[in-house]
Amino acid sequence: xxxxxxxxxxxxxxxxxxxxxxxxxxxxxxxxxxxxxxxxxxxxxxxxxxxxxxxxxxxxxxxxxxxxxxxxxxxxxxxxxxxxxxxxxxxxxxxxxxxxxxxxxxxxxxxxxxxxxxxxxxxxxxxxxxxxxxxxxxxxxxxxxxxxxxxxxxxxxxxxxxxxxxxxxxxxxxxxxxxxxxxxxxx
Amino acid sequence: xxxxxxxxxxxxxxxxxxxxxxxxxxxxxxxxxxxxxxxxxxxxxxxxxxxxxxxxxxxxxxxxxxxxxxxxxxxxxxxxxxxxxxxxxxxxxxxxxxxxxxxxxxxxxxxxxxxxxxxxxxxxxxxxxxxxxxxxxxxxxxxxxxxxxxxxxxxxxxxxxxxxxxxxxxxxxxxxxxxxxxxxxxxxxxxx
Numbered sequence: 116x117x118x119x120x121x122x123x124x125x126x127x128x129x130x131x132x133x134x135x136x137x138x139x140x141x142x143x144x145x146x147x148x149x150x151x152x153x154x155x156x157x158x159x160x161x162x163x164x165x166x167x168x169x170x171x172x173x174x175x176x177x178x179x180x181x182x183x184x185x186x187x188x189x190x191x192x193x194x195x196x197x198x199x200x201x202x203x204x205x206x207x208x209x210x211x212x213x214x215x216x217x218x219x220x221x222x223x224x225x226x227x228x229x230x231x232x233x234x235x236x237x238x239x240x241x242x243x244x245x246x247x248x249x250x251x252x253x254x255x256x257x258x259x260x261x262x263x264x265x266x267x268x269x270x271x272x273x274x275x276x277x278x279x280x281x282x283x284x285x286x287x288x289x290x291x292x293x294x295x296x297x298x299x300x301x302x
Numbered sequence: 303x304x305x306x307x308x309x310x311x312x313x314x315x316x317x318x319x320x321x322x323x324x325x326x327x328x329x330x331x332x333x334x335x336x337x338x339x340x341x342x343x344x345x346x347x348x349x350x351x352x353x354x355x356x357x358x359x360x361x362x363x364x365x366x367x368x369x370x371x372x373x374x375x376x377x378x379x380x381x382x383x384x385x386x387x388x389x390x391x392x393x394x395x396x397x398x399x400x401x402x403x404x405x406x407x408x409x410x411x412x413x414x415x416x417x418x419x420x421x422x423x424x425x426x427x428x429x430x431x432x433x434x435x436x437x438x439x440x441x442x443x444x445x446x447x448x449x450x451x452x453x454x455x456x457x458x459x460x461x462x463x464x465x466x467x468x469x470x471x472x473x474x475x476x477x478x479x480x481x482x483x484x485x486x487x488x489x490x491x492x493x494x
Contacts, residue, residue, distance in 0.1 A: 129359050164397065164404055167414045169318050170390020171360035178394040190395055194387060201359025202383055205367040206376070208353055216349070220477065227476020228352050230442040231469055233432040234449030236325055236351075240426030242457040247419045264419050272423050285330045285427075286319045288420050296416020297409060 117185045118192050124150055125177045125196035132173060139173055152184050173197055244269070260299050268292055305374050306381050312339065313366050313385030321414075322421040324354070324361025329428040331365055341373050344435050355469065362386050441479065445472055 124146045132139030140162065147153050153161065165175035174194060181193025215221050248265040250258070271291060276282045283291075312334055320327040328351060335341045342350070354364035363383055370382025397404050405411060436442060449468055456463050 132358050132360075160405070165394070166322060167405065167410070167417075168390065168393050168397065169320055170393070171317075171320070171324065171362040171386070172322075173360045174363070174387055175390050175394045178391050179398050182395055182398040187395070190391070190398075194391055198359070198363050198383060198387060201357060201363045202367050202379070204357045204359065205353070205364050206371060206379060208357065209368065209371050220480070223477050223480035224473050225349070225352060226442065226480075227445060227472040227474075228356070228469055229348055230436065230446035231449040231472030232352055232355055233429060233436060234446040234451075235453045235465055235468065236328070236425060237429030237433065237446075238450045238453035238457065239325055240422060240424075240429045242454060243422030244419075244426055246457075247422050261415075261419065264416060265423075268420055268423050272427055282333075285326075285333050285424050286315070288424060289319050289321065289417055292416040292420030293413040294416070296413045296419075300412035300415050301408075 118189065120150055121181050121184060121189055121193045122196045124152075125181070125193045126200065128173065128177070129197040129200040143173070143176055147180060152180055264292070264295055264299050267295060306378065308339075309370055309373060309378055309382045310385040313370075313382045314389050316366075317362070317386040318389040320362060321417050325425045325428065326421045327362050327365070329424040329431075331369070332428065332431060335369050341369055344431075346372075348432065348435075355465070441476075445475070 128139060128143055128146055132142055144155075144158060147158055148155065161176060161179050162172075165172045165179060168175055174197060177193040177197040178190045182190035185192070216225075244265060248262045250261075268288065268291070271283055272288055316327060316330045316334060320330060328347075332344070332347055336344055336347050350365050350368045351361075353368070354361040357364060363386060366382040366386040367379045371379035374381070433446070436446065449472060452468055453465070455461065456468075
């Protein structure tokens with residue numbers, strides 16, 4: 116029964132995928148290949164599509180796989196299944212949270228976790244920006260256009276606010292980057 | 303505007319403009335839910351990020367459920383979560399129906415190369431905002447710098463070391479210091 120399989124398979128993905136989509140890709144691969152829904156090659160292509168379309172990568176993948184296996188109903192079921200665990204867990208955490216956050220051990224844990232996550236996010240941002248510009252993950256396969264675009268976008272985000280006295284919104288930056296991408300990589 | 307409609311539209315907008323995973327959307331949520339709508343404070347946003355990172359599932363879903371529940375209870379949580387999911391569902395469904403060679407379309411590929419660069423900058427911006435609003439004390443700063451260096455090394459050298467392990471180490475260190483030395487004095491407080 117493909118609908119039940121889709122539901123259970125993506126429930127497993129939603130339940131055990133910690134630390135964002137990139138951490139979840141091995142798990143998704145395991146589930147998708149073990150049910151024989153896609154070939155390895157098709158999955159790699161779908162991951163690339165999921166990264167290039169808006170929305171959480173895991174949700175995109177679930178919709179894509181569900182739709183390819185069982186049409187619209189399959190897409191709805193797989194998407195629901197991947198979302199359900201985090202939805203329920205957050206509700207439970209929030210109901211417990213009121214008292215939990217006042218607990219002195221919980222506060223000690225948060226005092227350590229918060230700066231740790233800030234460091235992780237900062238490092239991810241620095242790495243992604245440098246890697247997009249000079250590509251050290253690909254043996255410095257740098258590209259003049261990427262460097263130019265990085266400089267333009269970083270200027271818009273970090274330097275322009277001092278002139279305009281107003282921050283550029285993230286959505287605005289995404290729009291600018293898409294237009295600049297079409298222009299700079301197109302010529 | 304009706305709070306349910308407002309929640310749905312705000313999160314649909316966030317869902318439509320979030321590319322490349324959860325960290326980039328922190329910047330979008332901070333911009334719309336903290337600065338513009340003032341539905342949650344920066345401190346609460348920080349708590350959601352911590353909870354989202356420590357629980358399974360897409361960070362975007364965790365954040366939407368949290369904000370929705372806080373503003374309008376269970377129904378609010380359902381609606382905000384739907385708001386995040388519906389745009390990406392629609393886009394992907396249409397692509398899977400009609401476009402077999404989506405990534406080969408030159409215009410889309412070039413636009414996405416640009417967006418990929420913006421995503422890195424947005425994540426950096428989210429990180430910088432968090433550092434600015436962090437407690438100006440020795441211990442949190444030390445933990446932040448250590449995890450920054452560790453994470454950068456993990457990325458550059460492609461080490462097989464998950465962020466969860468990094469977070470566990472920080473938790474253990476912070477708990478150990480609390481048990482040995484007790485709670486830090488509160489007079490410094492969080493800077494706004």
